[in-house]
Amino acid sequence: DAGVIQSPRHEVTEMGQEVTLRCKPISGHNSLFWYRQTMMRGLELLIYFNNNVPIDDSGMPEDRFSAKMPNASFSTLKIQPSEPRDSAVYFCASNTDYGQPQHFGDGTRLSIL
Amino acid sequence: AQRVTQPEKLLSVFKGAPVELKCNYSYSGSPELFWYVQYSRQRLQLLLRHISRESIKGFTADLNKGETSFHLKKPFAQEEDSAMYYCAFVSGGSNYKLTFGKGTLLTVNP
Numbered sequence: 001d002a003g004v005i006q007s008p009r010h011e012v013t014e015m016g017q018e019v020t021l022r023c024k025p026i027s028g029h030n031s032l033f034w035y036r037q038t039m040m041r042g043l044e045l046l047i048y049f050n051n052n053v054p055i056d057d058s059g060m061p062e063d064r065f066s067a068k069m070p071n072a073s074f075s076t077l078k079i080q081p082s083e084p085r086d087s088a089v090y091f092c093a094s095n096t097d098y099g100q101p102q103h104f105g106d107g108t109r110l111s112i113l
Numbered sequence: 114a115q116r117v118t119q120p121e122k123l124l125s126v127f128k129g130a131p132v133e134l135k136c137n138y139s140y141s142g143s144p145e146l147f148w149y150v151q152y153s154r155q156r157l158q159l160l161l162r163h164i165s166r167e168s169i170k171g172f173t174a175d176l177n178k179g180e181t182s183f184h185l186k187k188p189f190a191q192e193e194d195s196a197m198y199y200c201a202f203v204s205g206g207s208n209y210k211l212t213f214g215k216g217t218l219l220t221v222n223p
Contacts, residue, residue, distance in 0.1 A: 033211070041215075042199075042213065042214075042215035042216050043157075043199060043213045043215075043216065045210065045211070045212075045213075048210065056210060091156070091157065093157075101147060101159040101162060102159075102211055103159075104156045104157040104158065105156060106155075106156045107156060
């Protein structure tokens, strides 16, 4: 298995632009998680899905952030409009059942100028 | 509130020295505890979990319910152990949420 696949690996864009991050979880995993990692705040859970349904989005910072999971093999995290303070590494992770370890993707390094 | 505390943001040791990365959790039930490691510019990866009671890359961690701790230990640190280490737990019930500590950056000097 190729593991969790995220794209793009790097994104540099100007503030105000829409940013879409993509994630393909490991086949057979039914939970998917989006995290944001910064030097100041560490690793923060933004949202997680179980069986394609958003379960907890309390970590989404504001309405500019939205996430979807249209099917079991694909999820997007969208920021519109983007701001410089959104610059971070965004990780996607997936796992099977409760208590099982999460498998992380390589992350998307996002820079908003 | 469910919380994981890693009191040290930075930890620096010399090669061959023992290392202990501290982790305390706040949860009244029986959590599932993990240590994740992130080497420079790489993805997070699972290092070990408490229910496995195994040693990975020379690291061990014992769950101490009395002290609500899950410290990570290695008797002789190696330079390749330099990385960011995150303690995390999953709480009981149907909640799949993994709560991470803020991480400890370990530097092993030659």
